[in-house]
Amino acid sequence: MEHREGALGKDALTLWLVQSTIARGRVLDVDAEAALAHPGVVSVLDHTNAPILGQGVDEPDLELMVLQSTEVRFRGQVVAAVLAESAEAAREGAALVRVSYAEQDAEVEFGPDTTLEIPDKVNPDYDATSDDGDVDAALAQAEVVVDQTYRTPYEHNNPLEPHATTALWDGERLRLVEASQGPYAVASSLAPLLGLDVADVVVTSPYVGGGFGSKGMAHAPAMTAALAAITAPRRPVRLAVTRQQMFALTGYRTRTVSHFRLGARPDGVLVAIDHDVVEQTSRWKEFAEQTATSTRTMYAAENRRTVHRLARLDVAVPSFMRAPGEMPGMFAHEVAMDELAVACGVDPIVLRERNEPTVDPETGKPFSRRRLVECLQRGAELFDWAERPDDARSRADGVWWVGTGVASSTYPAKVMPANQATVTSCEAGEYRVEVGAVDIGTGSRTAMKQIAADALGVDPSCVQLEMADSSIGPATVAGGSSGTASWGAAVVAAAQLFRADHGDSPDPGLQTTASAADIPAAEDHALHSFGAIFAEVRVHRWTGELRVPRLLGVFSAGRIVNPVLARSQFYGGLIMGLSSGLHEDSYRDPRFGHVVTQDLASYHVAAHADIGDVRAEWLDEEDFVVSPMGTRGLGEIGIVGTAAAIANAAFHATGVRVRSLPVTADSFVS
Amino acid sequence: MSVQLSVDGRRVDVNVDPRTTLLDLLRERLDVIAPKKGCDHGQCGSCTVLLDGRRHLTCLALAVAQDGAEIVTAEGLAGGPDGEHDLHAMQRAFLEHDGYQCGYCTPGQICSAVGMLAELADGHPSHVSPDLTAAPKATDEEIRERMSGNLCRCGAYVGILAAIRQSAQASA
Ligand code: FES
Ligand code: FES
Numbered sequence: 001m002e003h004r005e006g007a008l009g010k011d012a013l014t015l016w017l018v019q020s021t022i023a024r025g026r027v028l029d030v031d032a033e034a035a036l037a038h039p040g041v042v043s044v045l046d047h048t049n050a051p052i053l054g055q056g057v058d059e060p061d062l063e064l065m066v067l068q069s070t071e072v073r074f075r076g077q078v079v080a081a082v083l084a085e086s087a088e089a090a091r092e093g094a095a096l097v098r099v100s101y102a103e104q105d106a107e108v109e110f111g112p113d114t115t116l117e118i119p120d121k122v123n124p125d126y127d128a129t130s131d132d133g134d135v136d137a138a139l140a141q142a143e144v145v146v147d148q149t150y151r152t153p154y155e156h157n158n159p160l161e162p163h164a165t166t167a168l169w170d171g172e173r174l175r176l177v178e179a180s181q182g183p184y185a186v187a188s189s190l191a192p193l194l195g196l197d198v199a200d201v202v203v204t205s206p207y208v209g210g211g212f213g214s215k216g217m218a219h220a221p222a223m224t225a226a227l228a229a230i231t232a233p234r235r236p237v238r239l240a241v242t243r244q245q246m247f248a249l250t251g252y253r254t255r256t257v258s259h260f261r262l263g264a265r266p267d268g269v270l271v272a273i274d275h276d277v278v279e280q281t282s283r284w285k286e287f288a289e290q291t292a293t294s295t296r297t298m299y300a301a302e303n304r305r306t307v308h309r310l311a312r313l314d315v316a317v318p319s320f321m322r323a324p325g326e327m328p329g330m331f332a333h334e335v336a337m338d339e340l341a342v343a344c345g346v347d348p349i350v351l352r353e354r355n356e357p358t359v360d361p362e363t364g365k366p367f368s369r370r371r372l373v374e375c376l377q378r379g380a381e382l383f384d385w386a387e388r389p390d391d392a393r394s395r396a397d398g399v400w401w402v403g404t405g406v407a408s409s410t411y412p413a414k415v416m417p418a419n420q421a422t423v424t425s426c427e428a429g430e431y432r433v434e435v436g437a438v439d440i441g442t443g444s445r446t447a448m449k450q451i452a453a454d455a456l457g458v459d460p461s462c463v464q465l466e467m468a469d470s471s472i473g474p475a476t477v478a479g480g481s482s483g484t485a486s487w488g489a490a491v492v493a494a495a496q497l498f499r500a501d502h503g504d505s506p507d508p509g510l511q512t513t514a515s516a517a518d519i520p521a522a523e524d525h526a527l528h529s530f531g532a533i534f535a536e537v538r539v540h541r542w543t544g545e546l547r548v549p550r551l552l553g554v555f556s557a558g559r560i561v562n563p564v565l566a567r568s569q570f571y572g573g574l575i576m577g578l579s580s581g582l583h584e585d586s587y588r589d590p591r592f593g594h595v596v597t598q599d600l601a602s603y604h605v606a607a608h609a610d611i612g613d614v615r616a617e618w619l620d621e622e623d624f625v626v627s628p629m630g631t632r633g634l635g636e637i638g639i640v641g642t643a644a645a646i647a648n649a650a651f652h653a654t655g656v657r658v659r660s661l662p663v664t665a666d667s668f669v670s
Numbered sequence: 671m672s673v674q675l676s677v678d679g680r681r682v683d684v685n686v687d688p689r690t691t692l693l694d695l696l697r698e699r700l701d702v703i704a705p706k707k708g709c710d711h712g713q714c715g716s717c718t719v720l721l722d723g724r725r726h727l728t729c730l731a732l733a734v735a736q737d738g739a740e741i742v743t744a745e746g747l748a749g750g751p752d753g754e755h756d757l758h759a760m761q762r763a764f765l766e767h768d769g770y771q772c773g774y775c776t777p778g779q780i781c782s783a784v785g786m787l788a789e790l791a792d793g794h795p796s797h798v799s800p801d802l803t804a805a806p807k808a809t810d811e812e813i814r815e816r817m818s819g820n821l822c823r824c825g826a827y828v829g830i831l832a833a834i835r836q837s838a839q840a841s842a
Pocket of ligand 2: 210769772773822823
């Protein structure tokens with residue numbers, strides 16, 4: 001982690017994790033003798049000597065109950081940790097720890113015979129099922145039916161900065177410098193298990209090298225560092241999670257299987273949508289990806305059913321990865337729509353226009369803004385869609401089949417409650433603005449400074465911004481594309497209240513703290529961003545190699561606070577979408593339960609050479625129903641639909657329909 | 671074991687554990703934190719520096735083997751830790767073209783780009799060079815190919831390419 005000034009002093013010990021080599025069973029013994037004999041090793045923590053966690057806590061989060069019992073719940077679980085004077089010694093020590101196990105049978109993959117359960121809710125709090133009209137009857141009568149299954153693989157967030165924690169225990173307070181998307185969230189999830197007040201766990205995250213969801217909650221390594229720090233008072237303990245360890249310990253996207261049935265009239269107008277999702281979670285902590293929720297909002301249809309079914313497995317706990325739910329769900333939905341367009345002989349853009357709802361199909365509420373059709377039309381213009389041949393496999397350029405494809409994108413606009421900001425007047429017309437949220441590399445600091453300056457009516461140079469510190473007060477996670485709207489609303493509220501209380505030329509030292517005001521109209525509207533993604537794909541006639549020379553996203557995502565930052569978010573989403581379309585695949589060994597592709601040489605992400613002409617545009621708009629700045633959030637929408645646009649373009653190029661991600665060369669060589 | 675090397679113009683003489691990588695020596699012992707550890711396995715490029723003038727992955731280099739080496743990190747390219755006012759042309763180009771998002775890959779991208787343009791100038795061909803014996807040109811395709819050892823998970827590739835293209839044109 002990059003925080004020299006935030007480092008907790010010299011003289012740090014290094015911690016190294018020892019992970020289980022079985023997927024289920026019990027630890028019989030942790031033999032630390034050889035490790036302790038290694039020069040530089042200070043101690044070895046295991047379930048016999050780790051500080052006790054979770055006393056008096058009902059249903060503690062098992063992911064954070066590190067080294068508390070002999071139970072092994074997944075392969076790669078932390079079963080010991082070695083503390084040493086140097087990283088070299090800690091790593092060597094970890095290799096010398098001998099763990100013996102009583103192994104039990106584990107279930108680590110789901111298939112046709114796996115027991116499935118419908119969860120109570122899907123992430124974060126959506127209904128697991130929906131059922132409107134009579135889907136089966138409508139499908140039975142529909143003139144055109146698309147009935148297909150779509151698959152997305154396990155994926156790992158892999159921010160380029162690995163997870164890392166530095167922890168210091170002074171006997172009363174725990175200080176953590178943590179690579180986190182939410183310092184306050186980390187403090188409030190660790191504190192109760194440690195038997196501490198939230199105020200006594202101070203988490204700072206001054207610079208963070210990306211997260212994409214994996215740093216959206218505290219994971220086991222952070223707690224392990226906290227435990228180790230408690231055993232070594234007054235010495236900082238540094239833990240750098242290795243890239244390989246991240247594949248077991250810091251969250252991932254579940255594999256999903258979406259069975260779609262679309263029923264339509266011959267002109268493509270939908271009469272029924274049925275989306276049945278099968279996915280997995282860990283047996284011991286539930287995370288149910290909301291794969292079908294966007295299906296409830298996307299297109300008009302009188303009959304619609306969605307359901308999520310979960311397999312509970314002996315595996316690492318899945319969690320947020322950029323656009324959880326929308327990304328895999330919209331891959332399925334948007335490829336299915338392309339299949340429907342082909343089946344009806346209707347242009348894919350026209351098909352989507354014909355199925356545009358006037359109100360939110362799920363709630364019946366009007367959308368605050370719904371400009372999907374405009375996005376599609378603007379994109380069509382920019383992408384020369386009019387030139388596109390109707391038929392698949394009808395354009396070649398030398399040895400390359402060439403095709404173009406489109407997909408819609410959507411992401412809900414969320415404003416998180418419980419954010420707090422403080423404005424303090426300083427000397428010379430300057431203001432200190434504090435909000436506990438973090439900038440994980442998206443440019444939130446810049447956006448918050450702009451918003452604060454705007455709300456105070458001063459130049460940005462007059463605003464000193466303090467962020468990334470849990471002790472500032474409650475602030476929600478940099479995730480769910482909610483940061484700018486949620487923290488910004490608190491900043492605006494604090495600035496307005498400050499002005500109301502203290503006027504335009506306050507004496508130095510006056511202070512106002514406030515939380516965001518509710519926007520009553522938000523309740524009466526459906527709040528979503530929309531976009532249209534266009535891709536050109538070339539498929540090599542002999543090798544099946546895929547290239548994406550052009551990728552375009554046009555978005556309706558509320559007001560853009562800062563065009564440079566916004567473009568970077570859209571590009572980043574589009575490129576991560578391309579990466580998922582072509583490369584990303586965490587292969588889990590069905591015998592042992594670990595991810596085999598657990599490094600960046602085998603878990604491929606998009607590199608420079610994969611990227612062609614990538615463009616992002618947005619429609620000018622403001623959405624004051626969502627936030628006082630008129631913003632809706634843009635971190636995630638770029639990844640949604642992108643892989644579908646690529647798969648659809650690959651179909652258009654070759655006539656070969658690929659229904660599972662990633663789309664790879666083998667599908668095109670027969 | 672003792673090694674002497676030059677880091678960003680500073681002479682250092684250190685005793686190192688034979689297991690210590692050059693990356694750990696720089697970051698953990700010498701407080702030179704411009705190179706980043708994204709993978710520790712030579713798979714991401716974030717630890718790239720210029721070693722004796724050529725781009726090099728410091729996570730794949732053992733410190734003991736670097737006696738006499740001259741190392742320039744992204745920090746050194748800017749003329750040292752206080753060098754903000756004296757940024758390297760490549761760094762200015764990254765700023766101008768928004769060649770980063772979180773910034774974690776950036777020091778490696780910048781060192782790699784500087785080293786890569788020198789390789790181009792020296793006439794080294796790449797996988798995409800149409801003619802292995804002709805002098806390669808800094809086309810977009812060449813730049814993308816030659817920079818593909820430097821991953822950017824934030825997907826700042828569009829700006830990175832624009833920055834390198836500008837530097838290549840300025841130095842051509
Ligand atoms: S840290 Fe050296 S290549 Fe990734
Ligand atoms: S800018 Fe974040 S990894 Fe490149």
